[in-house]
Each structure stands twice: as structure tokens, then as C-alpha cells.
Amino acid sequence: MHDVVIAGAGPVGLFLACELRLAGVSVLVLERAEDPGSPLKRLPFGMRGLSAPTLAALYHRGLLDEVAAPRGVEDGPAAAHWRQQPRRPAGHFAGIQFFHDDIDTAKWRYRLPSPAGTSVMVEMQHLETVLAARAEALGVEIRRGLGVQGLDQADDGVTVRAGGQAFHARWLVGCDGGRSTVRKAAGFDFAGTDPEFTGYSVEVAMADPDALRPGRHYTPTGMYTYARPGTIGMVEFDGGAFHRVQPITLDHVQAVLRRVSGVEVVVTALTQATTWTDRAFQATAYRKGRVLLAGDAAHVHSPLGGQGLNLGLGDAMNLGWKLAATIKGDAPVGLLDTYFDERHPVGAQVLDWSRAQVALMRPSPSSRALEAVIRDLIDTRDGATYFAERVWGVSLRYDLGDDHPLVGRGAPDFELVDGTRLGDLLRDGKGLLLDFDADRPLQPLAGRWGDRLAYVAGDAKDRLGLSAVLARPDGVVAWAGETAPDLESAAEAVSRWWGERGEA
Template structure:
């Protein structure tokens, strides 16, 4: 059977890519070596750009349901009290330095309905995205191994166990040890790991001696909570000897005791992973008919939950551009702009995670620097800078022009008919928004919306008064008239 695209990997990034392609009628096959979804504890939250992306595809109600369940679990951990238990209202952390929400500029919290959804774990997100992709027509095959492929200027021949699939394109979303990346020969430079990290959900006794939240000690770092039995440890004695070996209760118990000094006893392991701070990035995200996204394109430590969100950003950027290439209407250079736009964001995240490792090290110079950053985090400017960076709010593509809105995620807009801008992006098309019609005169309740061109991924491509609209349309949508772009007022 012939497909337009084969996506390797059914994690959140692969599923998001598949959904974006299927939304536009692209024939897409997702192949995954695991027979069942991986429910191991991983990322526990999403940032604002990810929430906005999912909102723009109509998935916000499902995210809210997941978050409500997460709030219930956190309430249980705090003892059932209404926000008690000594846990302050925070806006994130940088290397375990908590950022008080009271220190952050109030504008940080003004991002519409999507801005209020954060507590969505990776397993729940994968389930939502899989259902979404399948409903749109994507095919998912589990328990299938991609063993090899042959790429030509006209397509890709993909070998799957005993089967061979012909496709126009191959997208590697198969994780940090990506088979697609290795077989295609992408360069993957970076820095070697210095830590061994564990994250787990366990049943243990003696936990009353553990402090909640992030704790930096003389021997490493440990985290307790925010849900019952959840622990995270970081040791600075180098990477694990065998990262793939089964994680035992004895191993976790020893790590918790070493980093915390508390004599806990781990009685049962419910879910556990190891991680390191290996930080690498492909020099390009495309080689001919093969593209990379997510951890296949970049790996780093998980601090700040950047990996999942970075990968969803890749998928949103790539999906509509690859679909345009397949459909034949992509202007010159559109698909190559995927690497041009996403690579700098990925490079920034690698540096951001390296900096967090640096201030967590159990040595005097790192602790001195940590103290300085802790002081800065208690100022409005410092807390706002750190919180907005963690939340992905400082991300911007360099699209040219002088208006600071160009290249950024479109603002939350309620239009004259009462609809939201996000509602008009559900179909995956670009939108020209703004102005008024004779049927919708400007009133204090429905002010004139600034005219702007919004790409299918929700990025502002043009704002009135900053360049020529026809040129902006041609740059992103090819040889069509402005009248051919969907307009929302």
C-alpha cells in the first residue's frame, strides 16, 4: 500500500504530526514498535504554546478534563485541604528554584482559556492525540519495527518487519535513539551526560521525612510530589552504566536515600524511568525526503518539561508545510523553513536545560551562582523572565518586519460575532483576521480587531502597517489572491 507519509513513532510528537497531516487529507501511516502505549511516568505538564496549539485544533475541552483529574490527585497529596499543605502558588521553577506567582508580572497569566490548562501528563496527551489522529483518518500500526529504508528523490521505501511500504515522505519521531536519524545519517553533535536521574511513582514507607517539592542537597537533588508516591532524584556521579536495565526498588531506594538523607523504604515500584542530561541536536531537520521532529531531532535533560512541548511545536510547524508540499501548493522554500524556524528554538532549549544542570551541581561555585539566581527570581523582572521562558512565551520566529507580533503566537482574540480566533483554526487553514463588516459595527463590546494574517500553525505572519499583505500571502500560501484566504471578522 502507498502512503503520502510514514511517521515513525507513536509518541505525542508522532501522533501530532499524523493528526496535522490527516487534517489536510494526507494519507499517513504511523508505525510504533511498542504493542501498547507506554504509560511510564514522563512529562507531567504542557506549556502555553502547546495548550494554544491543541486549542486551535479543538482539543481544549479534553485537556480540561485531564487537568481536573490532576487537581484532584494533588489535593489528595496535600491532605485534602483547599490548597493547604504548605505548597505555595508557583509559576514554575528553574533548576528547582521555585518562582512565586506573586512575584510574576500579572500579564504572564493573560493568555485566554488555553493559558489556564497546564497539568496534562504525557500519557493522557498521547491518548487524546491518538484518538484525534485516528478520527481524522490516520492509520496507526503498533508492534511494528522500522528496520531500514531507502530514500530517493521521488519517495521512500520503508521496511517494516516482513512488510515493505512505499511512501512519499518519512518523518522520524522515534525518540532520542532514533533509528530514522541514524539510518539517514543526520549529524547529531552535542554534549555528553554527567548525571543519572530517576523519576518514579512508588509505594514507600518513611516518606514523612521527605520535604515536598524540589530540594537541593549536598549530594544531589530530590523531588517529592506533587502527587502521592511521585519522586525524582538527580545524582552527579555520571550517567548510568546500563540505562536499559530494569529499575528495581532497591535502586530507587538507594538513590532517594543518597540524595535526601532520609531512610525511606521503597516497597513497590509502580512506574519508573531513568534519564540523563545528554544534550544533542541534529544540524538540520531534513535530508531529502526524510524529516525529524521531537526527540529524534534534539535531546536534553527533562528539567522544566521542555522536551514534550518542544516536540509539539515541531509538529505544528512541520505538519501544514509538509502537507502543502504534498498537495503541490507550497511556495518555494516553505518546507525548508521548518528547520530554519525550529532549529534556533531547539538550540535555546538545550542551553536552557544545560544552565539548570549547572546550578544544581553539589559544588561551591554552582551553589554560589544558584544563590544569585534565587535572589533575582524574587524580583518582578527576574521572576517574569524565568517564568515566561519556561512557559514558552518568549519564543519568536524571525520572519522579518518590524512589528513585534510577527513571528509570535497569535494573541487571544474574541471577534465581533463572539467567536474566538482559535475556533477559526480548527480546520488547519490560514486566517486573515480583523477589520469590520457593515453587519458588525464597532462598539465598546466589540472593538475593531487589528488586521493580521495568521498561519495554520497559529503564528502571526503579517500585521496591518508592517509590509505588504499580498507578499505575505504569497510567501506562506503561494500563488493565491488575498480573497482566497479564509477571513474571520
């Protein structure tokens, strides 16, 4: 019997498996596909943007350099038309760009320079390859060609049926995508809004590649994005009628492209094609008994803005250490419940962000009028900064019941005077009590949790006015002490996340 079975060997399942193994938990990953490779995971359609919290998570686990190494992604055909612009785009909202030179990073008081940065483009297949290699190096067992077919729960575990076999585990986590078998078999409620459009991502050859203007364009019937010679994304507001209902043919792609663009293009070859919609649904609970959900199994939305991958990896980072502590008997009461408490609101916010973009894309006079207003706002310094905070994930903060503005946010990458960075100190998946003030050492607080909480004393080059910081294993600040640290509040914070051990 394994401690945890994870359904799905995508980035979310693999990253969660790494987090669990880092804590010494036994993990089996079951994946339906026999071959992890797919053209849709490679350029141009496999390009994904990683946000600040995701980059910080990879950095904290020593994976950032390997994930971000191939820089050719930013030179792919899907990004080619951005290079023609005189200003550096920083992201977009429903196709409305904001630019780096408009963003006021001085407003982000608690961000320090870090190797993690705020955004990086990666290829999905490369990301999965890196995570699979790390998982296997940590001792995760990955079984491919075994999709989950059903499950049975008991008080002490779960039996998972896959490929005619039965697998037993203490816990099951569904990371098996938007059509999750685990979610359906366990009876989770999935609530949300139905699609308004069918989206297409296609690679084609055309008789005249110059017939379409490069870039993103709103039209009376939808929207399309074109990068020469033949990478096209387009949206037709048909209520999602064509998504996964029949094969995507050259004639169909040509007909939709003509309707959406208003140009009588001639498509001579169809190399790749896939569809998607703006369907936005979320599980009303992330746990039922010993079954949990993460990633697209817990929430689905349109790929607009590219936040789905980041949302799922954030689920994995949040859940991993909490589930491991629960399995090992180290978790304080209610720790696992905080997974839903913290991540469900984040998912709901991303779904609404997606819906808001759809509202701007509708082919109607009111949407075009609203688009003009948003363009004016996003072109201001405050507007660009706000959209950057949301798109890059800089504004992410969990409500941990503490008024300090740093608590609930990702820990700044403090650099100690000896050159050590906070990011280096989280590699082993333990919590961290960082004490800048040698006059009032906090080591006795950490000593009782030495196997789960590291204590490091030393001044920082920029301590941001703090004397001490307590970071959870996921890099989230659980407590921050000012110039005269309140030892009682620090003890309460440690106990909340690591439980009581011995006398207070």
C-alpha cells in the first residue's frame, strides 16, 4: 500500500508527487497516456507563462534553473509578432496589452530582487520532463497506460481501479484534468458557467500568408490572433457547440477562419488543431473523505491569460506539505482543511478573471465600448501595475488571520550577509524561522520542531524593517516580527502550523 496515489502525471500531479516524496511519503502516480509526449505540449501550442508564485516555488525547490533554461521559447512563432513592437509587453487582459515601462514595482514593498523573477515562458513538454525526472529521482513510482476507472473509499484508505488492476492507498489525489474520473467517481459537485464560444488553436498553411494581419484582432463575429506563417488562435461565439463533438477538418477550420476574420482565406494544409472553450466550473469542495482534488480536476476555465497551469501548481505546493504532515501524524488539528480554505478562493478569483475577459471579447457594441474603457485604464501607471499584480500573481495573499501586510504572502528572498538566500534555505521542504536579531534569539521556539522547522540566525542585507520571519514549507509567510519581536505571537504562529510538541 502506498501513502498516496495520484491520478495524472501532468505538471500538477508530478509536482505534488515531488512535494510528498520530499517529506518522506510513498507515492504512486497513475497516468492514462502511455506516451507523455504530444505535439500540443510542444511549440507553438505548448507555450505557457509561469507566474511569480510558480517561479518562487520552483526556485525554492531547486528546479528553476532547469525549467527556465531553454530560452528559445520566447522566440517561437507564437511570440514573433510581439518582437515588432517598440515597447516590451508584460502581459495582456483579453488581448489588451500592458507594458513593462508602465509598471510601478516600487509599490510592491515586500518584494526583493530574486532569481525567480515575475514571469517566464516555458514549453509544457520540457516542464513535464523536468518534473518527471525529479519525481523519479526522489523515488516516486510512475505507471503509465493506467487511467483511473473507479474507486472505493473506506475509513482508512482508498482502493483505486486502473487498467484492470487494484491499487490501495491511504489517500487519493485527482490531478487528472478537467474531465477528471476521480472527481466524478468520488461524487464531487462541480458548479459554474457554461461556455459562450469555441476556441481554436491551429497550425495551417495558406495560399496567401499575407492575407491576414499579424497580431490580435476583434471582429464583428469573434476574435483571432495570427503569427506568420500559419499559427492561428480564434474564437467563435457559438456556445461551445463544436468543442470535442467531431473531428476538426481543413474545410471546417477554413470556414470558421473566414467567418471570424472576414477574409476569404484559402487554407491549403492543416498541420495541428485543437479546440477549447470558456467553460468555467469549480468543485464546491476539494476533499471528500480520503480523496482530494488539485489542478484542472478541481477547476476549469478558458486558457485566456494563461493562469490555469499556475493555479494548479499552486494547489500542489499548498497541498503537498499539509497532506504529508497529516499522513505522518504531525499535522495540527484542521491543517488539511486549510488547503480548501486557502486555494478555493484563489481558484474562484481566476475563474472570474477569465469570465471578465470573455465579457470584453463578445462581438457586441457594449463589449467594444467596455474594451475602450479598459484600454484607457490599462494604459495608466496604476492600471498597468494592477493588471501586472493580477496576471503575474504578485497580489496573491492568503488570509491567515494576521494583520501584518507580509503574512499570507510569499516570503521575500532575503539575502543574508554571508550571501545565503531564503530561497536556498527552503530546498528540503521544511519550514523556516529566519532570525535577524541575535540579541533575542528565537531558536528555542524552533528547537521543539527541529525535524520540520529549520532555524537560521543572521542579519540580512535588507531586512525590510523586520527582526524575524516564519515561513511555511510552501514559502508563505506565517508570521513576521518587527524590530522588537513578540515571542508569544511567534510561538502561537509556530504552534498553529506545526502543532504543539512538549511544553509551550
